[in-house]
Amino acid sequence: MTKLLEARDLVRRYSMRTGAFGRAIEVRAVDGLSLTLEAGRTLGLVGESGCGKSTTGRLVLGLEAPDEGAVHVEGSPMPPAGSLAWRRLRARMQMVFQDPLGALDRRLTIGTQVEEPLIIHGRPAGSERITALLLEAGLRADHAQRYPHELSGGQRQRAVLARALATAPDLLVCDEPISALDVSIQAQVMNLLMEIQARRGMAMLFISHDLRAVRQVSHRVAVMYLGRIVEEGAPDDVLHAPAHPYARALVSAIPHPGRRGQRILLSGDPPNPADRPSGCAFHPRCVDAFARCRVEAPALRPRTDGRLVACHLAHAAELEKVA
């Protein structure tokens, strides 16, 4: 497997003020996160709102610079945002957002918008190229003359996808690409993403809060909690035998036909990143937390089965099994 992109120990801090005269508080949106994207494969990133998954997507694309750590693309460090080298790299790394209407310009036709990246990056453009891209994204050739408001939500997301595919990217970062769509349209877009990946072999970072969708499209899954990855492994391993207590609760909370009443209820709300608990950030909500969890943050370490888990207990349990 070839490594397309590698992120090591990324930290992204924001400063937040409470009220007009409040003290600036440091918020660690991403707090020591490492991930690897392999060519032609999909990494699914799941977590609840505020866990830093969208910030991670922006860091991976170089849209934001990390405060610590570094992103390497094919072995070389990410050039600074705005530089010529970065612009050239951006043609190979594209993004799809949650809200397609917000991502499209309402005053330009779909065709113009799909053609734009081709012109910017000096690739061959023209109506034939546009038609091919629209067809690949499951639209019709005549959609090129339409404006965003004339399309349905699903069609708009297809237009965004056609535009993202224009420069034949090696990496597609999809940030909640299906959350704003209806169930039947979600399935269409997920199928489309997988078809395109099978045909073009690009890598994907699929960011979502929906574990079912992530399982459907991903080769690997990483579960995030408060700026860190707490568990990473093959989708079926993580879904069927989650090792981290947070992943366990998240999996059990998926409402699914035929799975009634086996939910693990977490008490309380996801913590505020501005007020990060000491030790393991999950310990105040964890039923299995013990003294060590309050003082020492567990590192993300591989288990013998290859899965990465950041939990004192999950590793201790494995040691016991071996002994």
Place this chain on the structure above:
Amino acid sequence: MSLIRIRNLTVSFDGQAALRGIDLDVAPGEVLGLVGESGCGKSVTWLAALGLLPAKARITGSVHLNDTELLGASATTLERVRGGRVAMIFQDPASSLNPVHRVGKQITEALTLHQGLRGGAARAEARRLLDAVGMPDATRRLDAYPHELSGGQNQRVMIAIALAGQPEVLVADEPTTALDVTIQAQILDLLQGLRRDLKMALVLITHDLGVVSDVCERVAVMYAGRIVEEAPAERLFAAPVHPYTQGLLGALPPIEGERRPLTAIPGGVPEPSAMPPGCAFAPRCPQVRMECAIAPPPLTRTSAVQRAACVLARDALVAA
């Protein structure tokens, strides 16, 4: 005996039909799920029933709450019903609450309106309600403003306000859609617990079939302003009759087993201005026939507990 009886309810806005004849019953104490995609009319049904639609909406049909007709009822009748006998909560709790009033005040306001409680008695009852909806540290939270609470906590406040009128039916319109998965689990658990303890009926409006299967006893599936299938939850998931219901279930990514392409429903919902003369689902239906284009199929009983608006339902009946 049904608590709520909706018969042939239609709603149109500026000549475009949003609801095209709904028949629905809610029995006392039952949990009814109303599923469908955006624009199918699942929310409009209840807004129309409670007289909450803008004046330009044209409404026909009838909605009975026990013996009271709600459509065209006087403002005083409706005010007694709304928040009293039928309460409603919405998707986005932060925009349903008043941002400049403390949540305690908003709960006591409902208690004054519906139970005539004032002063210390109202405050004590508000505290009890906040406790009942699982708000941690209820006494202190009475003095909090909505922006000081999280999304899940605000939804708990909304539920407390809804309970203030001691309703016989709680209509929850996408109550967990704006919430995170683990918080969604908490709120669904709370709603189920309250329903059991207070013996009220619960109508859950949602687009998420998973949520429905978790909570509901009976389910009605809506498509383009009509109910297309109605059955007990277990029956609906085990043996859906309408191709739209089958499509919705097929579009749901499985949580186990082999991963294969989802059976997505092709195309999209027809625009209200371009509704086909026959079955509204026919243009997307994999099992479409000639007769589907002629007239919309009526809701046909396929068993004692299941009804579907599809020509296939009639065949199932003949076969059985």
